[in-house]
Amino acid sequence: GDTMDKEKLEELEGLKEDIKNKYEENFKLNNNVILIMLDEDEDAESTVEFVTIINLIINLGEKYNYNCISISEFSTTITENLTLLKFTRARTV
DSSP: OOHHHHHHHHHHHHHHHHHHHHHHHHHHHHEEEEEEEEEHHHOSSSHEEEEEEHHHHHHHHHHHTTTEEEEEEEEEEOOOEEEEEEEEEEOOO
């Protein structure tokens, strides 16, 4: 019941904090295009958590006026699953 939800919420807050610490500097660079590469294995135990991580990064970008324009997955010889998020600066109205 409630304890489970509280735990989940605390976990999410912790995750949010991690994302902020890890990726906020990227958005502070003020470039027109920002690429963020995620190594799925390293960052998430589960697909659900990985989707959450991607959403948190997108939300963080939006705070700095960036839109996520593409999410692509690819493999290299070194790592099997890389996810690349591409952001561009949002047009100011």
